[in-house]
Amino acid sequence: MYINDLPAEFKAALPILETLENAGYEAYFVGGSVRDTLLEKPIHDVDIATSAYPEEVKTLFNSTVDTGIEHGTVMILDHGQGYETTTFRTESTYTDFRRPDEVTFVRSLAEDLKRRDFTVNALALKPNGEVVDLFDGVRDLQNKILRAVGQAEERFHEDALRMMRAVRFAAQLDFKIEEHTRAAIKDNAALLEHIAIERINVEFTKLLQGSNARYGLLEMMATKLNNYMPGLENVDIDLLGFAELLGQAQPKDDTQAWTLLAFELGLTPSDTVIFMKKWKQSAALIGTAKKSIALLNELRKGPVSAWQLYTTGQALENALAVADLSELEVDTQALATQFTALPIHDKRDLALTGADLTQELGLQPGPIFGKILHQVEQQVVAGERTNQASELLAVARTLAEKEKK
Structure with a gap:
């Protein structure tokens, strides 16, 4: 040829x-x-x-x-x-x-x-x-067949990561894993324990964004590879639901993929951090996933407040993308519009600073600083106060007087 x-x-x-x-x-x-x-x-x-x-x-x-x-x-x-x-x-x-x-x-x-x-x-x-x-x-x-060269068991004993590469290639290329190769993966799945989580992470992350991620994930489960992957050992029902979602649309990047997985596993924000650290994810990915999960879990319960959108911050884009990938019935465009309309998007946008509290009110730095600024920030985000220095200073003065009593 x-x-x-x-x-x-x-x-x-x-x-x-x-x-x-x-x-x-x-x-x-x-x-x-x-x-x-x-x-x-x-x-x-x-x-x-x-x-x-x-x-x-x-x-x-x-x-x-x-x-x-x-x-x-x-x-x-x-x-x-x-x-x-x-x-x-x-x-x-x-x-x-x-x-x-x-x-x-x-x-x-x-x-x-x-x-x-x-x-x-x-x-x-x-x-x-x-x-x-x-x-x-x-x-x-x-x-469209994925077949090990020679004896599959020998190839997997040479490098056990090849078993993860098999399900990853199946997902990326939309290939079916050949019967003997598949059987060898199932028989040798426990060898995955010898592989550094960073290497497994690379293959798994690519799998989740493959054109047939659903098949790759189902094969990963069928061969019991997930039993040797942190946090995925006894969650087959959740993974089945996750696979069905991946059959409809794939995440566009690593952060979306891992946030969607954490959401489908039903993790809390703190559980998400623990789970991601086991996988040696980056601090940036963990931070975005944590904030996204906090908002997504609230959206599961119903409408969210302006403050909840505000505290999601730059993670909102990721959170809304994951919401669209999930089974949540929410109007993500309306949420994005609501966030854009917030009077401030970061505490640095607040027209009141710690220096103002010292210079204008004579307050000394301490716990009261953070408490006053936080309350003012909440009022501005809620639309109860305009983000004007004079108005916020007056609010701060009132709050400071209350704290002194």
């Missing part, structure tokens, strides 16, 4: 392959970029595999970076673009189910390809556009 018109990304990298071949080595495009080209999808990273050993690669190019030289990978820099170039290799046993105990460089493409995870990722592409397909990966692409 040939690709007659190579994508621009491959054409730009052809000089790399030509340099390697002119020096007597083999060189191919490999991995996801070949798969996605055949699927007529946009490609991202262009990876190269070669029979040249790392030190041999480095002698051929002026600018290289040792990004993973112990595993055979050298980054070749060319016209501002970096190309990861990896020597053909074989791998020994994986006693930790994550990394090979030893890597051996070889000159054989076949030896290199047979260690890859799935047939659709074990394709190589020659500079002339010829596809090297040693494991019927093209046929699996055409049939």
